[in-house]
Amino acid sequence: MALQRIRIGRMLAYVAALAISAFILAPIYFITLSAFSTFDAVYEYPKQLVPKDVSTDSMSLFLNADGIVGSLQRSAYVAAITIVVCLAIGTPAGYAIARFAFRGGNSFQLALVSTRAFPLIIIAVPLAVTYLRVGIDDTVYGVAMAHIAFTLPLTVLVTASVFAGISYELEEAAMTLGCNRLSAFRRVALPLALPGVAASAIFVFVTSWNEVFAAAILTFSNRTLPAQLLVALDASPLPHRLAGGFFLLAPALVVIFFIRKYLLTTWGRVAR
Amino acid sequence: MTTIAHEPAPLARRKRRWEGLPYWLILPTVIYIGLFFVWPMIQGFGLALKDETGWGLTAFRTMVDDAAFSEAMSFTFLLIVVIVPIQFVLAFGMALLLNARLRGGGVFLYIFLLPLAISDLAAGIAWSAIFTERGYLNTILEGVRVVDIPFIFLDPTSTTQLVLVVAVAEIWRSTTFMMVILFAGLQGIPRDYVEAAEVFGAGFFQRVRHVIFPMLKPSIQVALLLRLIFAFEVFAVVIALTGSGASVLASEAYKWQATNQNEHVAAAYSVVILGLSLAAAAVVLVALRTPRERRLR
Numbered sequence: 208m209a210l211q212r213i214r215i216g217r218m219l220a221y222v223a224a225l226a227i228s229a230f231i232l233a234p235i236y237f238i239t240l241s242a243f244s245t246f247d248a249v250y251e252y253p254k255q256l257v258p259k260d261v262s263t264d265s266m267s268l269f270l271n272a273d274g275i276v277g278s279l280q281r282s283a284y285v286a287a288i289t290i291v292v293c294l295a296i297g298t299p300a301g302y303a304i305a306r307f308a309f310r311g312g313n314s315f316q317l318a319l320v321s322t323r324a325f326p327l328i329i330i331a332v333p334l335a336v337t338y339l340r341v342g343i344d345d346t347v348y349g350v351a352m353a354h355i356a357f358t359l360p361l362t363v364l365v366t367a368s369v370f371a372g373i374s375y376e377l378e379e380a381a382m383t384l385g386c387n388r389l390s391a392f393r394r395v396a397l398p399l400a401l402p403g404v405a406a407s408a409i410f411v412f413v414t415s416w417n418e419v420f421a422a423a424i425l426t427f428s429n430r431t432l433p434a435q436l437l438v439a440l441d442a443s444p445l446p447h448r449l450a451g452g453f454f455l456l457a458p459a460l461v462v463i464f465f466i467r468k469y470l471l472t473t474w475g476r477v478a479r
Numbered sequence: 480m481t482t483i484a485h486e487p488a489p490l491a492r493r494k495r496r497w498e499g500l501p502y503w504l505i506l507p508t509v510i511y512i513g514l515f516f517v518w519p520m521i522q523g524f525g526l527a528l529k530d531e532t533g534w535g536l537t538a539f540r541t542m543v544d545d546a547a548f549s550e551a552m553s554f555t556f557l558l559i560v561v562i563v564p565i566q567f568v569l570a571f572g573m574a575l576l577l578n579a580r581l582r583g584g585g586v587f588l589y590i591f592l593l594p595l596a597i598s599d600l601a602a603g604i605a606w607s608a609i610f611t612e613r614g615y616l617n618t619i620l621e622g623v624r625v626v627d628i629p630f631i632f633l634d635p636t637s638t639t640q641l642v643l644v645v646a647v648a649e650i651w652r653s654t655t656f657m658m659v660i661l662f663a664g665l666q667g668i669p670r671d672y673v674e675a676a677e678v679f680g681a682g683f684f685q686r687v688r689h690v691i692f693p694m695l696k697p698s699i700q701v702a703l704l705l706r707l708i709f710a711f712e713v714f715a716v717v718i719a720l721t722g723s724g725a726s727v728l729a730s731e732a733y734k735w736q737a738t739n740q741n742e743h744v745a746a747a748y749s750v751v752i753l754g755l756s757l758a759a760a761a762v763v764l765v766a767l768r769t770p771r772e773r774r775l776r
Binding site: 216217220221223224227228230231232233234235237238241250252253254256295296297299300302303304306307309311312315318319322323324325326327328329330331332333334335336337352353355356359360363388413416417418419420423424433436437440441448449451452455456458459460462463464467470471472 | 498500501502504505507508509511512515516519520522523525526569572573576579581586587588589590591592593594595596597598599600601602604605606608609613614615617618619621622629651659662663666683704705708709711712714715718719722723729732733736737742745746748749750752753756757760
């Protein structure tokens with residue numbers, strides 16, 4: 208009796224998991240389908256639910272449209288700058304939190320957590336005004352600086368959690384064997400932390416790649432991909448829009464595959 | 480105890496040598512956050528409260544007098560009221576499913592996590608392909624003969640329909656975020672507790688209600704807190720799905736900054752968004768606080 212109840216429970220769990228998976232996958236499937244259909248298939252109704260007229264027409268229309276290749280490049284630049292700066296400044300701070308008990312350390316950590324309570328919107332508008340005055344409006348650097356401000360706190364917290372998971376004794380052992388503090392960090396702690404740090408870099412990439420509000424406000428002609436898509440939303444033909452949506456969404460499929468374990472262990476804990 | 484007093488000298492010296500190190504390590508982060516987060520935020524308040532004529536509430540008055548303000552306000556609130564409760568239940572269920580260690584759980588994990596890396600703009604575009612009049616949902620509904628002629632989901636005259644459509648897309652996109660936090664919390668609950676409850680005859684729902692829920696409270700608090708804060712920023716998904724059919728607070732801020740080129744009103748909107756986020760956070764903290772005497776140690 209009890210066994211039967213457990214079996215029914217398992218089955219219900221499977222049904223629920225499958226239903227939720229279908230709900231999540233459906234839009235991804237449909238936009239992929241549209242992005243790789245002929246123009247006729249994109250406009251026709253009723254729609255094809257299985258791929259029949261597969262073609263790269265929409266994709267090439269999108270990629271050859273004015274400003275798209277440029278915006279893709281700029282999105283990549285912005286994300287690259289954001290990652291490099293975030294790691295360069297964030298990793299040492301994360302290491303400090305994980306390794307040292309210092310006065311003010313807790314308040315520093317608390318301050319980083321509380322930055323998450325402030326929407327990006329409230330820093331984007333003043334930054335737009337400042338950039339105009341300083342003359343870095345409409346540049347990838349300006350957008351990157353806003354993205355760094357937004358992703359740096361999380362980078363510090365995640366790397367702190369990564370270093371906290373690596374035993375300090377390993378570094379101490381290296382130091383007794385003739386390493387100094389820096390080389391012990393470089394040759395022992397850093398290699399061990401690398402997968403976790405890479406995962407946080409990937410998450411920074413996703414945040415920057417996806418960010419649209421600040422990017423749209425801080426640029427006028429040198430737009431990133433999401434900003435370009437957003438402002439052209441009303442004006443662009445349907446195949447263009449769908450192919451663009453697919454381009455924006457596609458990295459998620461790869462990225463999540465690589466960081467899925469870290470998301471749950473490190474990131475989930477840090478988010479608290 | 481006395482050994483502490485006789486600590487070997489070299490160690491003590493080394494300790495002192497490194498005393499300043501953590502501060503040097505965090506210094507760049509502190510400076511950056513100060514320059515590009517704290518300072519712009521202060522400037523934001525300045526922009527909202529001061530214009531060419533001096534200090535005052537002019538920007539806020541312009542904002543409130545604009546007809547779009549109350550529309551944006553009510554649409555944002557309606558969205559949050561519909562989205563957050565549904566997605567909390569869904570996120571909790573998804574976290575429980577992942578925690579149940581089903582066979583093939585790795586695949587479910589991958590699928591459940593996907594929306595976390597998908598932008599609100601991409602979500603809006605993907606769902607617009609489904610909800611548009613000549614879209615996939617109507618194709619399916621007609622295929623199974625639920626409707627005879629395509630149903631207009633994105634009817635710009637019906638706020639209710641627009642709210643529901645945007646809510647579906649937002650639930651799709653942002654539930655994972657809550658799930659990740661709840662799942663991390665679930666993993667912190669010792670299996671013994673749940674098993675003990677099971678041994679004493681607690682059914683599934685009793686276990687959830689009396690064991691899992693109370694122990695998960697801190698995670699629930701954080702998940703709701705962060706989700707509510709981000710919910711007031713809802714932006715691109717609304718534009719992608721409704722065009723100019725609906726406006727939310729963030730899209731109004733964008734409009735005032737980018738189209739009307741009035742940074743004072745845009746800043747006023749961002750101050751309103753910040754205020755509402757913090758107020759919502761306070762409500763969650765108060766509503767879900769654990770009385771001191773009932774706290775677990």
